Amino acid sequence: MWKLRWLRVLSLILLWTLVAGCQHAKPKEEDLIRIKSVNREHNKKVILLVADSLMSQTIDYGMRQNELPTFRYLIEHGQYYKDLVSSFPTMSVSIDSTLITGRYPDGHRIPGLTWYSGTDRKTVNYGTGPLEVLQQGIDPVLADAVIHLNSTHLNPKVSTIYEDLARSGLKSGSINGLIYRGSANHTLSVPGWIHGPSSLPKQIHVKGPDLLALGTLSNPFEGFIDMPTGLGNRMGINNDYSMKALKYLIKDGKLPDFLYVYLPDLDQELHKNGPSSLKGVKALDDQLHSLLQTFGSPDQALQEVILVIMGDSGMTQILPANQNPEIDLPSILGDVRVLSPGETATKDKEFTLAVNETMAYVYAIHEKASLEEAVTLLHQDSRIDFIAWQDQGWVYAVQGSASKQLRYKAGGTLTDPYKQTWTLEGDLKVLDVEANDTNHTLIYGEYPDVLKRLSSAMNSQTGRFLVVTAKPGYELSDKSSPSHKGGGGHGSIRSAESLVPLIIYGSDQKPQFLRIVDLKAYFLDLLTKKIQYNE
Incomplete structure (x- = not known):
């Protein structure tokens, strides 16, 4: 924010x-x-x-x-x-x-x-x-x-x-x-x-x-x-x-x-x-x-105006410092391979990060950088909620420290509550989605409008990158990103x-x-x- x-x-x-x-x-x-x-x-x-x-x-x-x-x-x-x-x-x-x-x-x-x-x-x-x-x-x-x-x-x-x-x-x-x-x-x-x-x-x-x-x-x-x-x-x-x-x-x-x-x-x-x-x-x-x-x-206000009051995002309680709430992304990916903020890219640097509190983008900035390897490394941390990437029109998502995987794309026979249609393959529990095969509808659970919102983030920019989110209580970090230990954080879906x-x-x-x-x-x-x- x-x-x-x-x-x-x-x-x-x-x-x-x-x-x-x-x-x-x-x-x-x-x-x-x-x-x-x-x-x-x-x-x-x-x-x-x-x-x-x-x-x-x-x-x-x-x-x-x-x-x-x-x-x-x-x-x-x-x-x-x-x-x-x-x-x-x-x-x-x-x-x-x-x-x-x-x-x-x-x-x-x-x-x-x-x-x-x-x-x-x-x-x-x-x-x-x-x-x-x-x-x-x-x-x-x-x-x-x-x-x-x-x-x-x-x-x-x-x-x-x-x-x-x-x-x-x-x-x-x-x-x-x-x-x-x-x-x-x-x-x-x-x-x-x-x-x-x-x-x-x-x-x-x-x-x-x-x-x-x-x-x-x-x-x-x-x-x-x-x-x-x-x-x-x-x-x-x-x-x-x-x-x-x-x-x-x-x-x-x-x-x-x-x-x-x-x-x-x-x-x-x-x-x-x-x-x-x-x-x-x-x-x-x-x-x-x-x-x-x-x-x-x-x-009198009622006669003159329509007053609309709204929030823009909620917050999750971040765990205190003694409960290891920070997910150190450079440490997971290999510190020497990650470009530091303000540092000039060299042939040895494969990734750069954009940390938005409880979510982050992980970018492959070198042709030899392997997003598949990055997924494997990140996947091992149980504090990570899910990791997502895009390939040939499909959005892929895997859960942290679990073998479940889902892929989906726009268009298809399944309609969500917002009249958007989708094709899904794999384990729908990765993004907490339920499908009704009788009437071909989708219901969202823990991640509201997740198919559209996640695919939108994946298509908001060019390049090869991952979307990473943290489980409740945790936040992602780079070498100098702000910390909210014991306070509140947001960014995730x-x-x-x-x-x-x-x-x-x-x-x-x-x-x-x-x-x-x-x-x-x-x-x-x-x-x-x-x-x-x-x-």
């Missing part, structure tokens, strides 16, 4: 420079002028609140303890689903790309928080952790996160919801969303203490929705309200900034037709304290109460990390399927049934 890690990268740069203070962005009054939606009678605006790592188990527990009155009110007066299926890998940058484009990674081409580009022969890292950033280089990480992610990495052939809304004449906005590509021109203003020691320019021209608020990099509220954008406030990427911006738009009558609002605080807490922590959800409940009161009352809550307040309509990949079409349908958008 994004998880604020590219902001940690920016914080790290501060330690490298003696330049004090920030170069503030100039007020961007044109954002607040063009943001207000046209007067469309009888049409509600849509506000989407994405709370990073929000889980239904925590909501339910908090309500049982009578500590979440606002969540209880919204759920009792709206729709509440506990099993919205996320994207895979369950990392924010890839999930947000799915949410905003309506496509899985095989469509939007953002394989994870970190991945290896065979075309450019380099590791792309949007900010997994300080140690990896130092080894891979601050300049490339900043350039990938701030410039390339939206401009070139996100598939330009796939439209975003912001682009679709602009074509229909509707207004949109993003508050602290990482994936924001749209049709309006914007300028990111990079503080002097960042562009000074790096090669980033002072200003970066980007395309976004009508309103683009991205912490201190793009703060259209400067000069209008005091926003928490300092380094101690994670440069504005925090719940306080997001909610202040949202409430300002409500009070000033400037809500766009569609507004995405990212709430990151909960994720950081759960990574540290584990998924059972209730503190962050209670804080979010208070913020939701304040939001409803900004309209005057919950009933299991239900605990894949099923998230969805609360809809203000509409009886529901998505066709309860998957994040289906929400873009749902939002477009809420706003207008006449809109034309790219599939």
Whole structure:
């Protein structure tokens, strides 16, 4: 996930420079002028609140303890689903790309928080952790996160919801969303203490929705309200900034037709304290109460907007350090054969890794590298859940420390709950799939929508590589990847990390399927049934 890690990268740069203070962005009054939606009678605006790592188990527990009155009110007066299926890998940058484009990674081409580009022969890292950033280089990480992610990495052939809304004449906005590509021109203003020691320019021209608020990099509220954008406030990427911006738009009558609002605080807490922590959800409940009161009352909010609240991924409790929770991939594959972060490839290096917490990509970067041998080595570790690869149109999967194998491909006589058809051969228990031979249907178990989500990850990039996932309680590691011993982790395709809550307040309509990949079409349908958008 994004998880604020590219902001940690920016914080790290501060330690490298003696330049004090920030170069503030100039007020961007044109954002607040063009943001207000046209007067469309009888049409509600849509506000989407994405709370990073929000889980239904925590909501339910908090309500049982009578500590979440606002969540209880919204759920009792709206729709509440506990099993919205996320994207895979369950990392924010890839999930947000799915949410905003309506496509899985095989469509939007953002394989994870970190991945290896065979075309450019380099590791792309949007900010997994300080140690990896130092080894891979601050300049490339900043350039990938701030410039390339939206401009070139996100598939330009796939439209975003912001682009679709602009074509229909509707207004949109993003508050602290990482994936924001749209049709309006914007300028990111990079503080002097960042562009000074790096090669980033002072200003970066980007395309976004009508309103683009991205912490201190793009703060259209400067000069209008005091926003928490300092380094101690994670440069504005925090719940306080997001909610202040949202409430300002409500009070000033400037809500766009569609507004995405990212709430990151909960994720950081759960990574540290584990998924059972209730503190962050209670804080979010208070913020939701304040939001409803900004309209005057919950009933007035109901008349004006459709409020959608969702998580993006769940979390698994990682075992404490004394229970060996880290699966050291370089050690398993043979340390001398694995390229270290930031290291230049040589003829002796056969593999490179892209670790996304509880999942990882293992890339063969040398022609002599044997993925079959890598599978054999990884297969012996009982902490590994499954290993997958692709060959001649088939996706293969094997369980860690077991002899079971399954292969499958799209198309065939078996239909899953999402009307997707498949051909499967081998042991279906590898991916916990059940087939009904009478009506030719499939049922998913521990891995929601696994056939599509896994095959999407396998087709999200070029090259020869494996997908590896960890069993609950464990996480994968490289030489410098961040660790969450005793805390929470995600990335894998299991239900605990894949099923998230969805609360809809203000509409009886529901998505066709309860998957994040289906929400873009749902939002477009809420706003207008006449809109034309790219599939």
